[in-house]
Amino acid sequence: MLKCRGLSFTLGEQVLLDNIHFSLPAGETLAIVGESGAGKTLLSKIMVGLAPADGQVQGEVYLENQNIASGSDQDWRALRGNVIGRVAQEPLSALNPVKRAEWMLARAIRLHQMNQRLSKSQLRTKIDNLLLQVGLLPEHKRRFPHQLSGGQRQRLLIAIAIANSPKLLIADEPSTALDEKTQRQILNLLKHLQQQLNMALVLITHDLQLVRDIAEQVLVLKQGRIVEQGSTRQIFSQPAHDYTRMLLEHDPFRQPEAVASFPVLRVKDLSVDKIISGISFELALGENLGILGESGAGKSTLAKALLRLLPATGTIEFDGQSWLQLSRKALRAQRGKMQFVFQDTAASFNPRLTIRHSLKDVYLAQFTGQTQRLESKLREAMREVGLDEALLYRYPHELSGGQRQRVMIARALILSPKLLILDEPTTALDQLNRRNIITLIQRLQAERHFSLIVISHDQGLLANLCHRSLVLSQGQQIALGKWPHLPDDCDQRSDCREDENRNRKLTSLQVV
Structure with missing residues (x-):
């Protein structure tokens, strides 16, 4: 479904991604993990044709045996939001603050279904079904982003991403800033949608422990380079690299001492x-x-x-x-x-x-x-x-x-x-x-x-x-x-x- 071969990205003389390679079959999940600045989000942007314009992309990205890395803007517009869906990292920044959820969902549908004109009632029905599909209620379509909780905003982003039944979904830190229960709900939702739509899923996160039950493969990035990759079972049971072992360690802190003060x-x-x-x-x-x-x-x-x-x-x-x-x-x-x-x-x-x-x-x-x-x-x-x-x-x-x-x-x-x-x-x-x-x-x-x-x-x-x-x-x-x-x-x-x-x-x- 998705293959990367020798993918690199340079900005001037600085190499931000170096020789990234992986293969992801349809219906499976690849987790890309690493510390802040490792290149995770940059990699996700390259996979949807949003690489910074002042940098240079080298290597190949294949989607269903078609090299999309060198695609034109017109090619990417046909893929983004249609064949490839992306859930951005920060919902409040990704969602239009002055538009209601209904407007954003309608726009995502209309942009990629130009040849399939939907009536107003058909569009409303599709929007309601999308909201229900991600665990929201039809009444949420009338709300602005700031009127939704963190978990609800994340679900809205997912609804926008799957509006056109993509074959590949890229989720960048989809559970960041959510409580533990809502995190589990969002990850379970992604897994359920993946099975329902037979999507390939790329899950980007800084939390290696989070991906244990959701991913089939894990790729560990550090400073733009792969330090370890393999099956989830292998990474968790026999991590080969010190950096991977460090990501799996628990915090070595002690509880603070008691305070006697006014x-x-x-x-x-x-x-x-x-x-x-x-x-x-x-x-x-x-x-x-x-x-x-x-x-x-x-x-x-x-x-x-x-x-x-x-x-x-x-x-x-x-x-x-x-x-x-x-x-x-x-x-x-x-x-x-x-x-x-x-x-x-x-x-x-x-x-x-x-x-x-x-x-x-x-x-x-x-x-x-x-x-x-x-x-x-x-x-x-x-x-x-x-x-x-x-x-x-x-x-x-x-x-x-x-x-x-x-x-x-x-x-x-x-x-x-x-x-x-x-x-x-x-x-x-x-x-x-x-x-x-x-x-x-x-x-x-x-x-x-x-x-x-x-x-x-x-x-x-x-x-x-x-x-x-x-x-x-x-x-x-x-x-x-x-x-x-x-x-x-x-x-x-x-x-x-x-x-x-x-x-x-x-x-x-x-x-x-």
Whole structure:
């Protein structure tokens, strides 16, 4: 079905992919795994004719015995979305934010069925069937991307990709930033659709453990080169390369030591209208609290309420002040004490500004007119997170996911906060960068002595990084305590169905 022979990609003198080769029969799954910057996404783009125009592709890509690597733009237009479907890595970036799901699905169908005119009723029926096929409801077609949960957006992307029954589906990190249950649902959905449509499936991921039950073949990439490939059973039972063994290893972290300190944050009966309600906890200076729950449980909403980015009721006492009672002017002066590292590294930067410009704007917004130490502060911020100062003059798209994550941490810490809130800090990172980020956070916290709130669906991360955890389900607090003492049925209760109305309500909220 799909074959790559000697596929390479060069950008100037830099070799980004080198001698990639594999063969994938119809109906089977190939998993391509590797760390950030290994070339996984670049390889997927080449397979759909979207290679960067300033680079050079060498080698052959055969689809049903036809070499498509040297195809014209017209040839690729006939293949993309029709014979080859692609599920992009970041749903919010891949979906048109000002169009409803119905419009995007209709466009995908009409573009590739020009010779087969469908009536309006036929088109509506086809769209409804597609939504049902991926586990959504027909009513979801009237929603915008921001009105859908993470799992629902991923399902919509899959529906668009299979709209024309492709023979090959390429899924780039299809379960990134989803909770464990939703991850399983998305992967099971892909496997079911593959069997239903007899598609070949290329699954790209940084998580080698994720592909054990879904792929027949595994290809391990490192710095654009294949370090190991073979059957899934062989890779997991007898990995030949040290790098593959490292990807299979579990995190070697120990639980943090107990903290004896005064509370820096007290929260009581915190609620955001019809999204979260009755949240109460305390956080000591230097203590780490993990917030756990399924997609749509209210984790990010809680963080935004703490930051006063959403209107909330209840009590928040932070650093001795009644946080919800502060005027806008007073709040602006205190913002530096509580900082937030957003989940989506690509969407958290202005793409037109260099890293230096982004860090400078944050620093001067809080320390107006203090330009005498600006350059040294920016260089120090980069060094603290283990990045070369030369990266200050790059744009966000020129950095890897792990580098952008470090810059976001640097941007938050440049203001010397007392509380740092991390929203899914390692979800989109490979195993190596995940360990590096955890080690970095632990080191910086020991040096700076700030408190942490870590939002994640990754229980392993929270167990390694946090003293206590707060478990949310459908906007309700169902548990609070240390990991060994959480209720035994905590996972089952927090692994609940996504609350669709919660995301719909978010659209009516105004940022304070």
